[in-house]
Amino acid sequence: MTQDELKALVGQAALAHVVPGELVGVGTGSTVNHFIDALAGMKDRIAGAVSSSDASTARLLAHGIRVLDAAEVTQLPVYIDGADEIDGRGHMVKGGGAALTREKIVADLAERFVCIADASKQVAVLGGFPLPVEVIAMAAPRLVRRFAALGGSATLRLKADGQPLLTDNGHPLLDVRGLQITDPLAMEAEISQWPGVVTCGIFARHRASLCLLGTPAGVQTLVF
Numbered sequence: 538m539t540q541d542e543l544k545a546l547v548g549q550a551a552l553a554h555v556v557p558g559e560l561v562g563v564g565t566g567s568t569v570n571h572f573i574d575a576l577a578g579m580k581d582r583i584a585g586a587v588s589s590s591d592a593s594t595a596r597l598l599a600h601g602i603r604v605l606d607a608a609e610v611t612q613l614p615v616y617i618d619g620a621d622e623i624d625g626r627g628h629m630v631k632g633g634g635a636a637l638t639r640e641k642i643v644a645d646l647a648e649r650f651v652c653i654a655d656a657s658k659q660v661a662v663l664g665g666f667p668l669p670v671e672v673i674a675m676a677a678p679r680l681v682r683r684f685a686a687l688g689g690s691a692t693l694r695l696k697a698d699g700q701p702l703l704t705d706n707g708h709p710l711l712d713v714r715g716l717q718i719t720d721p722l723a724m725e726a727e728i729s730q731w732p733g734v735v736t737c738g739i740f741a742r743h744r745a746s747l748c749l750l751g752t753p754a755g756v757q758t759l760v761f
């Protein structure tokens with residue numbers, strides 16, 4: 538099976554975790570796109586969706602799925618999203634799709650985080666994938682030096698035209714290579730309190746409750 542077929546498999550399997558009659562939190566990325574397409578088949582049985590990016594909002598609306606702003610919502614039963622890496626305790630690195638800030642905000646509203654990922658995302662120690670960090674532009678040089686002191690090499694994420702990529706919130710992103718994230722909770726807490734950091738792509742405080750992992754043998758459910 539191709540990686541995309543594994544993503545489609547878990548996107549479909551995630552429907553079993555959507556609570557009928559309730560809102561569902563929806564993440565961002567190619568795996569979530571499969572989930573959104575599958576969700577269209579049960580759009581009349583949910584109250585609507587709370588989205589984590591402009592891209593997911595556009596896809597949900599194209600399917601006729603009602604989208605509510607996170608600010609209108611006090612609680613969600615479940616948030617469904619992909620990950621760039623997930624470890625054996627449900628800690629994740631996220632933000633490859635630049636949506637980490639809104640993803641963390643919507644995840645924070647949810648009782649449960651259901652991660653959907655193909656098997657390539659499973660790692661023993663986080664940090665192989667460059668850690669995305671959304672930042673305030675004027676703080677970027679200082680933050681690059683702070684990451685260097687942690688042993689990481691931070692670079693500004695660029696678009697194809699060489700200009701800095703900006704998130705849906707209008708901020709640039711650093712991608713940090715070379716970190717060994719052996720204590721995700723501590724590193725998330727440390728980085729998150731540096732002035733100028735909007736959101737750190739470590740999801741340890743908002744780790745997955747369970748992961749639907751797409752493998753060639755089928756969907757494996759990991760409970761954390």
Ligand SMILES: O=C(CO)[C@H](O)[C@H](O)COP(=O)(O)O
Pocket residue numbers: 564565566567568569618619620621630631632633634635636637640
């Ligand atoms: O964090 C994310 C977007 O900001 C995505 O969940 C992550 O990048 C995984 O993406 P994909 O499903 O395309 O592999």
